[in-house]
Amino acid sequence: xxxxxxxxxxxxxxxxxxxxxxxxxxxxxxxxxxxxxxxxxxxxxxxxxxxxxxxxxxxxxxxxxxxxxxxxxxxxxxxxxxxxxxxxxxxxxxxxxxxxxxxxxxxxxxxxxxxxxxxxxxxxxxxxxxxxxxxxxxxxxxxxxxxxxxxxxxxxxxxxxxxxxxxxxxxxxxxxxxxxxxxxxxxxxxxxxxxxxxxxxxxxxxxxxxxxxxxxxxxxxxxxxxxxx
Amino acid sequence: xxxxxxxxxxxxxxxxxxxxxxxxxxxxxxxxxxxxxxxxxxxxxxxxxxxxxxxxxxxxxxxxxxxxxxxxxxxxxxxxxxxxxxxxxxxxxxxxxxxxxxxxxxxxxxxxxxxxxxxxxxxxxxxxxxxxxxxxxxxxxxxxxxxxxxxxxxxxxxxxxxxxxxxxxxxxxxxxxxxxxxxxxxxxxxxxxxxxxxxxxxxxxxxxxxxxxxxxxxxxxxxxxxxxxxxxxxxxxxxxxxxxx
Amino acid sequence: xxxxxxxxxxxxxxxxxxxxxxxxxxxxxxxxxxxxxxxxxxxxxxxxxxxxxxxxxxxxxxxxxxxxxxxxxxxxxxxxxxxxxxxxxxxxxxxxxxxxxxxxxxxxxxxxxxxxxxxxxxxxxxxxxxxxxxxxxxxxxxxxxxxxxxxxxxxxxxxxxxxxxxxxxxxxxxxxxxxxxxxxxxxxxxxxxxxxxxxxxxxxxxxxxxxxxxxxxxxx
Numbered sequence: 001x002x003x004x005x006x007x008x009x010x011x012x013x014x015x016x017x018x019x020x021x022x023x024x025x026x027x028x029x030x031x032x033x034x035x036x037x038x039x040x041x042x043x044x045x046x047x048x049x050x051x052x053x054x055x056x057x058x059x060x061x062x063x064x065x066x067x068x069x070x071x072x073x074x075x076x077x078x079x080x081x082x083x084x085x086x087x088x089x090x091x092x093x094x095x096x097x098x099x100x101x102x103x104x105x106x107x108x109x110x111x112x113x114x115x116x117x118x119x120x121x122x123x124x125x126x127x128x129x130x131x132x133x134x135x136x137x138x139x140x141x142x143x144x145x146x147x148x149x150x151x152x153x154x155x156x157x158x159x160x161x162x163x164x165x166x167x168x169x170x171x172x173x174x175x176x177x178x179x180x181x182x183x184x185x186x187x188x189x190x191x192x193x194x195x196x197x198x199x200x201x202x203x204x205x206x207x208x209x210x211x212x213x214x215x216x217x218x219x220x221x222x223x224x225x226x227x228x229x
Numbered sequence: 230x231x232x233x234x235x236x237x238x239x240x241x242x243x244x245x246x247x248x249x250x251x252x253x254x255x256x257x258x259x260x261x262x263x264x265x266x267x268x269x270x271x272x273x274x275x276x277x278x279x280x281x282x283x284x285x286x287x288x289x290x291x292x293x294x295x296x297x298x299x300x301x302x303x304x305x306x307x308x309x310x311x312x313x314x315x316x317x318x319x320x321x322x323x324x325x326x327x328x329x330x331x332x333x334x335x336x337x338x339x340x341x342x343x344x345x346x347x348x349x350x351x352x353x354x355x356x357x358x359x360x361x362x363x364x365x366x367x368x369x370x371x372x373x374x375x376x377x378x379x380x381x382x383x384x385x386x387x388x389x390x391x392x393x394x395x396x397x398x399x400x401x402x403x404x405x406x407x408x409x410x411x412x413x414x415x416x417x418x419x420x421x422x423x424x425x426x427x428x429x430x431x432x433x434x435x436x437x438x439x440x441x442x443x444x445x446x447x448x449x450x451x452x453x454x455x456x457x458x459x460x461x462x463x464x465x466x467x468x469x470x471x472x473x474x
Numbered sequence: 475x476x477x478x479x480x481x482x483x484x485x486x487x488x489x490x491x492x493x494x495x496x497x498x499x500x501x502x503x504x505x506x507x508x509x510x511x512x513x514x515x516x517x518x519x520x521x522x523x524x525x526x527x528x529x530x531x532x533x534x535x536x537x538x539x540x541x542x543x544x545x546x547x548x549x550x551x552x553x554x555x556x557x558x559x560x561x562x563x564x565x566x567x568x569x570x571x572x573x574x575x576x577x578x579x580x581x582x583x584x585x586x587x588x589x590x591x592x593x594x595x596x597x598x599x600x601x602x603x604x605x606x607x608x609x610x611x612x613x614x615x616x617x618x619x620x621x622x623x624x625x626x627x628x629x630x631x632x633x634x635x636x637x638x639x640x641x642x643x644x645x646x647x648x649x650x651x652x653x654x655x656x657x658x659x660x661x662x663x664x665x666x667x668x669x670x671x672x673x674x675x676x677x678x679x680x681x682x683x684x685x686x687x688x689x690x691x692x693x694x
Contacts, residue, residue: 034694035380036463065694073553075382075693097559105550111489112482123478124558124565149489311686366640373636377627386690387623391637394619394683398641401672405644408668412651 021084023049023172025070025204030079032062032069039065043079045223047204049172052195052220055208061226063208064104067177070206071101083173097127099173104181106162110151114142114161117150121165129168140164140190155182163191166198174198176207238317240457241466251450258443265440268433282346289339290434291441292332293361297399299329299445300364303371304396307389319385320460322392323375324452328445330368336361356410360403367395381460475560476568483572497538497577498584504530505588516593523592524653527602528609528646530588531581535610536635538577539617542569543625543688552625556692563681566688570618570680571611578610594657601656601666608669609649615680616641622687626694645672 025047032040039062047053055063068074070081072088072095081088083095101107108117114137122129137146140160150158159182166174179191192213195205199218207213213220236242269287303325310318340358341351352358371388378384461467487494508526509519546552555565585606589599620638624630652665 071557073556073692077382093559093561096557099557101553101557103550103553105548105553107550107554109482109486109549109551111486116482116485119478120482121554123475123482124554124560126475126558126560363640363643366636370637370640373633374623377624377630377633380694383626383690383694386693387687390619390683390687390690391623395641397679398644401644402640405647405668409647409651 023084023202023204024082025173025206026080026082027070028080028082030066030069030081031077032065032074033077034062034065040069040076040225043223045221047206047221049202049204050199050218052199052205052207052215052218054213054220054222055206055225056210056222057208057225063225064177066223066225067175067206067208068103071099071175072096073101097125098171099175100166100169100171102162102166102174102176102179104177106158107165108150108158108161110158111149113147113149114153114157114164115146117161118164118168122168125169127169130170131167133168136164136167139167141186156184156187159183160187160190163187163194166194170201172203174203174205174207176205176209178209179207180209180211180213238315240317240461240464243317244454244457244470247450247454251447251454254443254447254450258440258447261436261440261443265433265437268429268436273427273429273433282343285339285343287433287437289336289343291438292336292339293357294438295441295445296329296333296336296361296364298442299325299332300367300392300396300399302449303329304392307392311386311389311393316460317457319382319389320453320456321449322389323385324449324456326368326372326375328448328452330365330372332445333361333365333368337365354410356407359410360406363402363406364399367399371395479565479568480572483569484576487572487576493541494538494576497534498580500537501530501534501581501584502588504533505591509592519592520594520657523589523594524602524657525650526592527585527588527594528606528650528653531585531606531610532613532639532642532646534581535578535613536617536638538573539614539621539634539638540631541577542573542618542621544621547625547692552688553692556688562685562688566618566622566684567677567681570614570684573618574611574614578614581610582606594653597659598653598656601662602653604666605649605652605662605669608666608673609645612645612669612673612676613642615676615684616645619680619683619687622684622691624691625688626691645669648672 027046028044030040030043031038043066045053055066057063065074069076070088072091083098086092086095088095108114109120112120115133118133118136122133134143134146137143140163142157142160142164145153145157150161153161163179174195180188183191192215195213195215196218199205199215205215237246265287270284273284275281275283303322306318306321306325309315310322337358340355340361344353344358345351371391374391375384375388378387458467458470505526508522512518512522543552546555556562558565582603585602586599588594589596589602594602616638617634619641620634621630623637624633627633648665648668652662652669655665656662
């Protein structure tokens with residue numbers, strides 16, 4: 001951190017801000033207990049722009065829990081998670097504005113159509129959307145089904161609606177929990193394509209999955225849960 | 230002094246502290262209650278209207294008082310536990326709830342027993358008894374919610390919210406029940422500060438209230454010890470303690 | 475943003491309108507049970523009408539709380555609301571409001587029909603409707619507090635009434651008193667004012683409790 005020896009001038013502000021806030025998600029000595037079980041013991045890692053982190057582990061090892069803790073939804077018992085130097089415990093609006101989450105459940109209302117679901121998602125973003133909704137729906141392959149209630153769509157199509165949500169705005173952090181679930185081969189290709197585009201733009205991806213995903217040339221760090229850390 | 234208070238938040242330190250203090254409080258409360266009972270049951274004269282039946286006031290009023298005190302303790306500890314994330318504070322809440330509920334129940338039973346010689350029925354919808362009844366439901370709701378969660382911490386935090394919401398509501402409930410009671414001019418079980426109470430009646434009453442408070446404190450410490458042991462059962466200090474005995 | 479969220483809730487409600495009729499039907503059935511269980515003598519019914527309508531409305535609002543957060547919890551939408559940069563308390567307030575519009579407001583309107591069934595005097599109908607109009611939102615807020623705490627529980631629906639009913643006693647007392655006083659020709663101003671005050675308190679404080687409850691419920 002730069003040592004301030006004179007009053008800040010406006011140009012200093014910019015310089016100090018960019019030096020104090022690199023886009024890094026850092027985790028230090030994270031301990032997560034659920035009931036009697038310790039899911040996470042003294043876990044530490046860092047993920048920066050353009051990097052992906054894969055959370056691996058067997059069923060029930062706590063992958064979902066860890067992802068949720070990183071988004072701020074779940075509760076950590078000890079340790080710190082920091083984004084741009086600021087701890088998650090402060091529950092800041094800034095953090096929530098910087099992330100997108102795709103959980104086990106899609107977060108898709110079955111009573112609404114994909115287009116309407118995206119309308120809700122963009123309302124919740126609280127900022128103008130970066131891309132045209134029609135373009136997004138086309139990219140995820142839902143343009144023909146955009147007006148049908150999601151209850152009438154297949155599981156894979158509902159998953160694609162959820163994927164479309166990720167494309168609404170340019171957020172730095174993507175948290176994906178079992179993103180490949182319900183996707184067919186074309187869907188998997190779509191997802192990997194989306195991830196690579198996101199990483200190339202300086203984004204960060206944290207995902208939990210059993211399968212190995214090839215995101216070359218972007219580095220994929222790995223965290224293994226369930227074994228003694 | 231403040232440092233010592235801070236250390237009290239650590240479960241093992243608290244456990245040892247409670248172990249030492251509880252017996253003193255328990256014996257002291259026994260003495261004070263006996264003194265109060267002597268004053269109330271022997272020394273004070275029978276009421277000119279109710280004869281000896283009114284003497285149940287010496288148990289009824291302190292129980293009702295403690296039942297409300299316990300709720301305030303429960304809600305305050307809940308707030309402390311939520312704001313400062315103190316595990317021990319949540320243990321205090323969880324320990325206070327069944328104790329407070331028991332005192333509420335005692336207040337209801339003694340109030341009901343008082344009602345029989347006074348009004349001929351075991352239950353009257355008097356303002357205070359009705360408030361106590363609702364308080365009992367609030368306690369039961371808290372206990373039910375606390376035990377409904379698999380993860381104890383989540384259960385603690387959820388029931389903490391309920392306790393705080395309940396605490397905010399308690400004055401409103403009291404006020405509305407009082408208002409409702411005046412509307413229908415129901416009978417009043419407790420001839421409160423409005424009526425004159427001679428010193429040989431209210432002194433034993435205050436002694437009993439003090440004795441009940443000591444009893445509550447002693448009992449709380451003991452319950453807290455059990456709660457702490459249960460919650461910390463996987464830690465080294467508990468294993469050591471249990472291994473010793 | 476506000477219109478988008480309200481639109482979402484109303485659109486979903488419209489498409490599930492069968493489900494949302496449950497509290498309303500419950501209200502009608504429970505009210506009808508009282509004359510069946512007691513003497514259908516009109517004078518008796520008239521005395522009981524304010525209390526009966528109010529108790530039925532209270533229970534009906536509680537029944538309706540299940541649909542407040544449950545579906546959103548199950549399909550993952552609730553998590554998205556918690557992760558939105560928008561202050562959760564606002565989102566929650568809007569949600570409770572739209573929920574009241576589709577479950578509480580119909581009760582207020584239908585109370586006119588119930589008043590008819592129970593021979594409630596017509597000159598007092600305005601006060602009855604006013605008492606329910608002020609009271610049902612308070613009940614919705616209190617129910618939502620309970621719903622936020624029990625949403626993650628498997629049998630939370632059965633626990634909800636136990637948690638919420640004691641808290642609703644003041645609303646019941648003032649609401650029924652307002653309707654009762656108006657029925658006998660007295661002024662119902664005092665209880666209505668109290669209801670109004672409680673409504674203000676509920677609307678300003680409940681969102682904080684509900685949001686805290688949701689965060690805690692979704693923690694694990």
